[in-house]
Amino acid sequence: MIILDAAHPSGPAEQIRAQITALIQSGELAADARLPPVRQLAGDLRVAAGTVAKAYKELESTGLVRTGRANGTRVNPGLVLDTLALKDVQRVVTAARKAGLSLEDVQGIIAVSWNA
C-alpha cells in the first residue's frame, strides 16, 4: 500500500519511488513480483500516469526493478547479505532504533561515512 502525503517536502514521483523501494527491501514485494501497471497505480493515487512511469524508470535505473513491455515491471532478486559483516549492521540498526532515528536517518549517516 502506497500513501502520498501532500505536505511531504518531496513530490509525488519521489514518494512513490521511495515507498516502492521500501516495499521491495522489506520483502513485502518479493523477487519477480509484479508492480501494478502505471495507469492503475496512477488512478489509485490520483496522479498522472507519467508520474508513476517516472518513478518506475528511476527504480529501473537503480537496478531494483526490470521492465519488459507487456510483461510489466517486476522486482529484481535482492542483494547477497553475506558479503557484509551482518553483526555490525545489526548493531548499527539496534543503536539507531534506540536513539529514535528513522531508517532514512541511518541511511543518511551511512552516506556521510561513505563520503568521509
Add this chain to the structure above:
Amino acid sequence: MIILDAAHPSGPAEQIRAQITALIQSGELAADARLPPVRQLAGDLRVAAGTVAKAYKELESTGLVRTGRANGTRVNPGLVLDTLALKDVQRVVTAARKAGLSLEDVQGIIAVSWNA
C-alpha cells in the same frame, strides 16, 4: 561538506535538509555548533538564500536545530548515534567497499536489516 546533485530526484532544499540532518546525527556537526549563514551556504552551493532558509526552517521544525536572529542557527543536543555505533558504521562501510558494493547497495542492506 554539502554537495548538490542536479540529477537527484529531490530538489535543492530537500537535499540540503537531508544532508545536514545526516551530518548532525553522525556527530560531524556537534551540539551547539553553528551552521553556516544562509547567504554563505547559498553562495557556496550556487543557490538562492531563500532555498537554504527553507531547509533551515524545516530543520528547526523537526527540532534538530534552533535559531536566534544574529546568533545564527545552531545544532540542538540529543539525536546522535553513540560513538560505539558510529564505529560499527565505519566498519560496515569499510567492509562494503572491500566487497565492491555501492553506497546504494549498503543502504539497501540496512533497509533489509531494519525490517527484519
Add this chain to the structure above:
DNA sequence: TTGCTTGTATTGGTTTATTGATACAAGAGG
C-alpha cells in the same frame, strides 16, 4: 493472425519550486 495490456514518449497547460533582489527586525559587538 487479431486484440489487449504495458511501458514509453510527446504535447500543451497548470501548478509548484527556485531564483535574484530587496527590505526589515532581532541580536551581538564595539
Add this chain to the structure above:
DNA sequence: CCTCTTGTATCAATAAACCAATACAAGCAA
C-alpha cells in the same frame, strides 16, 4: 548609542515538476 550579521519575509520572473490526453511499439494471449 551605532554598526554589522543573521534569519525572515516579500516580490516578480524563471525553471522545473506535474497533469491530462494522446499515440505508439513491444510483448502476451487467444
